[in-house]
Amino acid sequence: MTMQLYCFGESGNAYKAALALELSGLDWEPVKVDFFGGEGRTPKFRAELNPMGEVPVLVDGAQRLSQSGVIQMYVTELSGKFGGATKTEAREVMRWMFWDNHKLSSQAGMTRFLMNFLPSDKRPEEVIAFTKGRLKAAYTVLDAHLQTRDWIVGDGVTNADLSCCGYLFYPEPFGFDRADWPNIDRWLTNIQGLPGWKHPYDLMPGSPADRAQDGDAT
Numbered sequence: 001m002t003m004q005l006y007c008f009g010e011s012g013n014a015y016k017a018a019l020a021l022e023l024s025g026l027d028w029e030p031v032k033v034d035f036f037g038g039e040g041r042t043p044k045f046r047a048e049l050n051p052m053g054e055v056p057v058l059v060d061g062a063q064r065l066s067q068s069g070v071i072q073m074y075v076t077e078l079s080g081k082f083g084g085a086t087k088t089e090a091r092e093v094m095r096w097m098f099w100d101n102h103k104l105s106s107q108a109g110m111t112r113f114l115m116n117f118l119p120s121d122k123r124p125e126e127v128i129a130f131t132k133g134r135l136k137a138a139y140t141v142l143d144a145h146l147q148t149r150d151w152i153v154g155d156g157v158t159n160a161d162l163s164c165c166g167y168l169f170y171p172e173p174f175g176f177d178r179a180d181w182p183n184i185d186r187w188l189t190n191i192q193g194l195p196g197w198k199h200p201y202d203l204m205p206g207s208p209a210d211r212a213q214d215g216d217a218t
Helices: 012-024 043-048 068-079 087-116 125-148 159-164 182-192 208-213
Strands: 003-007 028-032 057-060 063-066
Touching: 003 012, 012 028, 012 068, 012 087, 012 159, 057 068, 063 068, 068 087, 068 159, 087 125, 087 159, 125 182
Parallel strands: 003 028
Antiparallel strands: 003 057, 057 063
């Protein structure tokens, strides 16, 4: 049975799950959620898919899973990939996934939303400046860690990489320029070189360009 990932192209957290699924070789398909049209807030979505009103949501038969990290772990259970080669590596993978969710993706997602998906007159500049500062600290940690290694944990791609890269391929401005972080840039190039890698707007349905064509000015 083909698994279904409820997602939309602009979601960096959905991209983490979609990329893990795509690189794993498992049978899956994306299902677009009209996030900007409010679909995630509807009673139907909350009752049938996720009471938190968020993507991604993975449906695999009777299984219904939300939160990108949980979906990544499920992909590892099914495929045997991305979890780390040893118990020590597995713990290190989880450490970086938790770090990403708290220090990197949470700040990147909010900053990118505030800078790009709100009307210009409603963008809180002081908040944006603050979160950009927190992001710079996170980029510094990640860039230093990658100085002597090709992957975040071990000798190959793991969920740590698939989690931490979640927002870093997006083109919209949010305080990240690959040219400023040479070790992160090299690592992202490694990820792009993986067989099956796709940009988030190619892997999942929906993009700002689509909404612009539909007359959505956000």
